[in-house]
Amino acid sequence: MTVYVESIVEDASAETDQALALLESKKKAWAALPLSAKIDLLDEVRGRLIDKMVTWGRLGADAKASTDGELVKLEMFTSVTIPAAYIHKLLLTLRTLAATGKAPQLPVRTTASGQLAVQVFPTNQDRTKLLLPGASAELVLRPEIKEVRQAEPYDVDGLVKEGREGLCVVLGAGNHGMLALRDVLMCLYERGQVVAVKPHPLWFKWHAVTDYIMQPLIQAGFVRSFYLPDVAATQALVYHPKVDCVHMTGGTATHDAIVWGSSAEEQQRRRLANDPLLKVPITSELGCVTPFMVAGWTFTASQLQAQGENLVVAMTSNVGCNCNSAKVLVLPGDWPQEAAFLEKVRAVLRGTPMDPPYYTGIQKRYQAFKERYPRSEVIEGPPRKASREGLGPNLPYLINIMDELPADPKAEYAFNVEPFAPVLTVVRLPTRGPEEFLEAATRFANEQLWGTLSCVLVLHPELEKAHPKAAQKMGFGLVRKGEADGLGSEGEVMMGLREEWEGGVGKWPIGLWLGGGLDRPQVRITNQTQSRSGSGKYDVPYATLARKLL
Numbered sequence: 204m205t206v207y208v209e210s211i212v213e214d215a216s217a218e219t220d221q222a223l224a225l226l227e228s229k230k231k232a233w234a235a236l237p238l239s240a241k242i243d244l245l246d247e248v249r250g251r252l253i254d255k256m257v258t259w260g261r262l263g264a265d266a267k268a269s270t271d272g273e274l275v276k277l278e279m280f281t282s283v284t285i286p287a288a289y290i291h292k293l294l295l296t297l298r299t300l301a302a303t304g305k306a307p308q309l310p311v312r313t314t315a316s317g318q319l320a321v322q323v324f325p326t327n328q329d330r331t332k333l334l335l336p337g338a339s340a341e342l343v344l345r346p347e348i349k350e351v352r353q354a355e356p357y358d359v360d361g362l363v364k365e366g367r368e369g370l371c372v373v374l375g376a377g378n379h380g381m382l383a384l385r386d387v388l389m390c391l392y393e394r395g396q397v398v399a400v401k402p403h404p405l406w407f408k409w410h411a412v413t414d415y416i417m418q419p420l421i422q423a424g425f426v427r428s429f430y431l432p433d434v435a436a437t438q439a440l441v442y443h444p445k446v447d448c449v450h451m452t453g454g455t456a457t458h459d460a461i462v463w464g465s466s467a468e469e470q471q472r473r474r475l476a477n478d479p480l481l482k483v484p485i486t487s488e489l490g491c492v493t494p495f496m497v498a499g500w501t502f503t504a505s506q507l508q509a510q511g512e513n514l515v516v517a518m519t520s521n522v523g524c525n526c527n528s529a530k531v532l533v534l535p536g537d538w539p540q541e542a543a544f545l546e547k548v549r550a551v552l553r554g555t556p557m558d559p560p561y562y563t564g565i566q567k568r569y570q571a572f573k574e575r576y577p578r579s580e581v582i583e584g585p586p587r588k589a590s591r592e593g594l595g596p597n598l599p600y601l602i603n604i605m606d607e608l609p610a611d612p613k614a615e616y617a618f619n620v621e622p623f624a625p626v627l628t629v630v631r632l633p634t635r636g637p638e639e640f641l642e643a644a645t646r647f648a649n650e651q652l653w654g655t656l657s658c659v660l661v662l663h664p665e666l667e668k669a670h671p672k673a674a675q676k677m678g679f680g681l682v683r684k685g686e687a688d689g690l691g692s693e694g695e696v697m698m699g700l701r702e703e704w705e706g707g708v709g710k711w712p713i714g715l716w717l718g719g720g721l722d723r724p725q726v727r728i729t730n731q732t733q734s735r736s737g738s739g740k741y742d743v744p745y746a747t748l749a750r751k752l753l
Contacts, residue, residue: 216439222427223445226370226397229424233397234368238301238361242294245392247419249290252283255412259283262409263380267521268559268589282381286416289385293392295326296354301361306353315672319344321351343675356395363395369447371396372440375410376452377403378524378562384413386450387426396447401429401437405561442481449485452526454623458487490526490621491654491679493517496644498637498673499538500663507540510661511547514627517659519555519600523625524562527657530622533647535640536631545629549602552582557597559589562623566595569624575616576603579626601626608632612651619653637666641673649678 256279263278264270299307310322324340344351356367371390375383383402390396402410407430420426431437441449441461451458463470464480473479495514502510517529534541560566573579580602587597608630609615617628632647634640648658658679662670 216436219429219436219439219443222429223370223399223440223443225424226399226427227445229397230368230370233391233425234363234365234395236362238297238357241392242297242301244419244423244425245290245294245297245388248388248416249287249294251416251418252287252290255415256283258412259380259409262412265590266380266405266409266561268561268591268594269587270590271556271558271587274558274587281379285381286384286388289388293388297392300354300357304359304361309351309353311351314343314675316346316675318346318675319348319351356393367395369394369396370445371398371448371450372443372446373398373400374437374441374449374451374453374457375400375402375406377405378521378526380406380409380413382452383410384416386452387417387420390450391420391425397425399427399429399440399446401431401440405563446483448483449481450487451485452488455489455621458485458489461485488526488656489654490623491656491658492530492618492621492652493527493654493657493659494531494533494644494648494652495529495659495661496533496648497535497538497544497661498640498644498663498666499535499540500637500666502540502544502663506663507544507547511544511551513659514548515551515555518627519552519625522558522560522562522565522598524565524623528623529659530627531617531652532627532629533644534629534631535637536633537635541631545602545604549580549582552600552602553584555584555600557584557586557599557625559587560594560596560598560624561589565598565624568622569598569601569626572603572617572620572622572624572626573601576601576628579603598625602629603627604629605631612647615651618651621654638670641670645673645676649676655679 259282260275260277260279263282264274267274267278269275296306299305307326309326312320312322314320321342321344322339323342324338356363358364371394373383373386373390375386380402383400383406387398387400390398400410402413410428410430414421414428417426417428421428429440431440440446449461451461459470462479462481462485463473469480495517497510514529514532517527520528534544538544560569581599582602583599589597603617603626605617605628609618612618630647632640632643634643644660655678658677660674660677662673667673
């Protein structure tokens with residue numbers, strides 16, 4: 204009989220017990236495995252990625268309730284290129300570490316605020332820089348970090364440092380299958396831990412292919428997949444005494460239920476007592492109400508079009524179910540081109556297909572937003588047919604234009620609830636001139652919007668020259684500086700530039716029980732300097748791009 208003590212399942216199944224015991228027995232073996240052997244295993248994993256590209260594409264589209272050919276190609280592309288870009292970077296670091304006893308040396312500068320900034324893209328060793336000419340990215344370290352540290356889990360001999368080994372449970376994301384694969388590799392190679400990975404039920408079929416990709420690691424006993432049927436079985440895994448830590452990519456509600464308990468009453472009591480239900484550290488990537496800020500300037504029609512397309516991609520991709528999906532458009536109140544820009548956004552939305560609303564709870568979240576803002580504009584694109592029943596109608600795009608800022612922004616629904624749906628709120632800041640807007644937009648995004656994961660700041664090239672430090676005050680994990688003719692989202696995704704960030708500085712829950720906590724610097728700033736107009740979209744076939752990374 205299963206006995207519940209608040210939110211914990213007391214008796215784990217025999218199968219879970221046995222699987223975790225085998226993983227636990229491999230903790231020290233993984234830590235002591237020579238770096239050359241770790242590299243060989245990772246190279247085998249990389250070599251398998253292309254084998255299942257088409258299968259992954261079809262299963263990824265199926266998970267999203269679609270058979271649309273464009274979505275199949277996109278799933279093929281992202282399923283391979285994002286893990287491939289990440290593995291490529293890992294191998295560069297690990298091979299240099301094996302050869303020299305230290306990680307590759309990267310250019311470092313000190314910002315005007317006294318923080319260290321590390322250039323991570325492009326690097327001399329990385330051939331993928333040829334695919335993004337003109338793009339750059341750097342990591343701005345938190346103020347308290349005074350030296351650059353790399354490859355922290357490893358000694359100079361390439362072995363995992365004593366005391367760093369562990370068994371980590373990875374809870375896979377529900378919106379993208381490849382994120383679980385990335386998280387598994389992160390825990391293995393960046394932390395020195397063996398991994399029990401529990402995929403999201405939407406992605407069980409997709410993850411079965413991932414098991415083939417990870418077979419070298421699974422066969423060696425360092426990774427195990429758990430296809431668990433319900434919440435109780437997942438609780439038995441997460442709270443198991445053999446588990447040393449948890450990593451998840453998902454929603455705040457799930458995170459809080461794991462850390463503090465399943466009911467609001469239990470969560471409140473435990474928070475007040477600083478008595479988390481989960482007794483081991485948890486790291487997580489939880490999402491954000493992402494601002495898309497456009498600093499006023501006189502833009503050409505093609506520049507407005509390019510940024511309108513970028514905004515729509517950021518808002519609507521994956522039915523708005525991305526952790527860094529654009530949710531609040533922030534404009535200067537004195538910008539003469541506001542109406543022209545919004546009209547371009549509307550036109551792009553009307554031509555953007557409405558994908559099936561596949562993600563759990565999306566209809567409820569969408570309706571909640573619509574009820575809060577009944578005057579929202581409703582814009583319909585061409586609907587795509589769902590491949591399975593029971594999802595409800597396709598969701599038209601909602602644009603909630605606020606006539607003025609609310610009296611209490613901290614209580615505003617659109618500023619505090621991540622809708623995970625294809626909706627957008629538009630706000631105008633009462634500022635004069637771009638300098639005043641940049642200051643006000645920074646304060647607004649940092650202080651009034653929930654979350655610290657990601658933001659976009661659109662600057663005209665001339666404005667960027669005048670205010671080169673505009674992004675450094677943003678308290679977000681990823682700050683994308685998109686110039687008016689800049690490259691769109693596709694390039695960042697292809698290079699994995701969106702793969703390594705955390706929440707911004709100074710916004711952590713108490714103790715070790717972090718909603719965040721990734722061992723990463725404060726801010727990643729990506730800058731695109733392509734000197735051309737247009738949408739920034741690639742015309743190269745997906746498979747060609749994938750093979751360039753392998």
